[in-house]
Amino acid sequence: MKARFLAVATVSAITYGILASAAPVQYCPTQDICYQVAVPEASASSNTGNIYLQLRAPSSYSWIALGTGTRMAGANMFVIYANGRGNVTASPRLGTGHAMPRYDSATQLELLGGSSTSNGRMVANMRCGNCGSWSGGSMSLSGDATDWIAAWKEGDAINSADPAAGIQYHDDHSEWQFDLTQGTVASDANPFGTGQQADSSNRGIAGKRNPVDPRVLIMSHGILMAIVMVILFPLGSAIMPLFGSWIPHAFWQFISFLLMWAGFAVGVVSSQEIQLDLTSSHTSFGTAVVCLMTLQPGLGYLHHRYFVQNQKRGPISHAHIWYGRALMIMGVVNGGLGIALAGNQRTFVIAYSTVAGVMFVIYGADFVQELYLKELKSYKPPPVKESDSVGQVQTFSAPKAPKSPEEADLANSLKEYENMVVEVEGTDPAAAGSSTPAAVEDWLVLEDDEEEGAHH
Known part of the structure; x- marks a missing residue:
């Protein structure tokens, strides 16, 4: 009986030692982006309760995200981006698969100490109180092969404190599995409070990745x-x-x-x-x-x-x-x-x-x-008709023919001509019919020669 008690005590001590020395599991899909997950012992045994998450990346990223599941549709996601005040905004979202993930206020996500955007780095330490299950699925908090996904977007900082702020489609993504039994910690407290990072040997198992960006x-x-x-x-x-x-x-x-x-x-x-x-x-x-x-x-x-x-x-x-x-x-x-x-x-x-x-x-x-x-090719001019000119041009009528000279009263014309008064230049036409002859100036009278002595 005593030996059995010692054996149980020894196993318990070893187990406690393992749990006490366990560290958060970590996976870095790129050289500068890393994700860590820690599950308190109490949460692992009851498969409910708090889990702790850390997301870190350079400030050159517009946002980064961590999610549970094998694909974005239906995933429980945790998105972080700069809030413009030296810290980050932690935004719990539900993946839809074909549009921007929707903000999910039902997720109990809390930003913890040690989170900041400083020295060119963006770090978020978070605690989730109900991440064992969500509207899109569930996850074992003590599983040895839990599925996780991540995505990120480079670009300008969002600088918003709104957890429902709009984000652009990601540049790249990754998927892997975490053995949460290796990430179980004894204390239900922030394991990232001192800025500690997980041992690089305690990593997740990456899934297949396409070599093309x-x-x-x-x-x-x-x-x-x-x-x-x-x-x-x-x-x-x-x-x-x-x-x-x-x-x-x-x-x-x-x-x-x-x-x-x-x-x-x-x-x-x-x-x-x-x-x-x-x-x-x-x-x-x-x-x-x-x-x-x-x-x-x-x-x-x-x-x-x-x-x-x-x-x-x-x-x-x-x-x-x-x-x-x-x-x-x-x-x-x-x-x-x-x-x-x-x-x-x-x-x-x-x-x-x-x-x-x-x-x-x-x-x-x-x-x-x-x-x-x-x-132009299909145009056909209309046929010309005789009536087309009506109203467009004036009707031609021949002038009246003049009378022939033979038809005139020649006798009267001759008599009239004979009775016409002849006008003579230098005479008074009114006196032309009187009996007194008109005085005619002699224009041919020669002047007498001046006396020869007049020149002397």
Whole structure:
């Protein structure tokens, strides 16, 4: 009996010694971001109660987050960011998987001593009173293989004390497992009060990670899809009336079609990397546009056959043209949704909007020219009728014919002429009819020569 008592006491002492010397488990997904978790003995034995968390990263990060579970959807998350007053804001949130995690006021999360934003570091020591279970699931506080996730975003500090402040989509994320039996501590108190960090040998077990940075994937997806939807597809549409041949148009659009699917594949991979579900506006709308675009090559082939047979456009031709125009517009709009989702800087928004506007003007001008040429070719002047001139020109009427001289009264004219008074210059016409002859001045009278002596 005594030996049994000593054995039990020895085991208890060893166990207590292990618990007393245990330290928080730690995992650092990058060189400068680390997460620690500690579970008090009382919480581990009852699978309920307090657990302690520490999140630390450089101040160059806009926010960092730790969560329980295997994916963001339904995860119990703890987000920290600078509050603008030398400390951090601890924000408990519920992961939704396709949108910004929602603030969850039901989580009993408390910021503890030792938390600060100083010397280029951001540190948050926290205590959670009910993290064994939440609306999206539960977790064993004494489990030897509990699942954890993390995410982070580089950029400007949020500087907000609001626990529900908006955050942009993360740049990268990680997942791993913690053996909480190795992170059990004896005291239900802040194990990070002195700024102590866990032993580097006491780390979590990392899950699989993609060697490619998700930010590179997201940027590649955005650039490739923007080039296809904003530049290549509109230019390919303008090639047809420019060259007047279907071959350059079909070749150009086929290459653009392949690039579209390549960009879509990169988008799917990047969304999986950042655990973005296909239920967001950008992803669901983009998937629909890409799938609908698969009908366009078939419509183009049917349009070509109809035109060859009839040498004119028909209903299938207009369906191909307008269906493509509608998809291009939707693709450009979805690109804007993607920029908003990624939270890109103002420079990217301006650049995208400018290029899209220029291409719209170019394509719009080509569209107007096409309509003009179509109307010009189809114009037929109306037939000319004799009645068209009525009211437009004056009616011509021949002038009245003059009388012939033979028809005049020649006798009276001659008599009148004979009775006319002859006017003589230098005479009074009134005295022309009197009997007294008129005095006529002699203009031919020669003057007498002056006497010869008058010159002396």
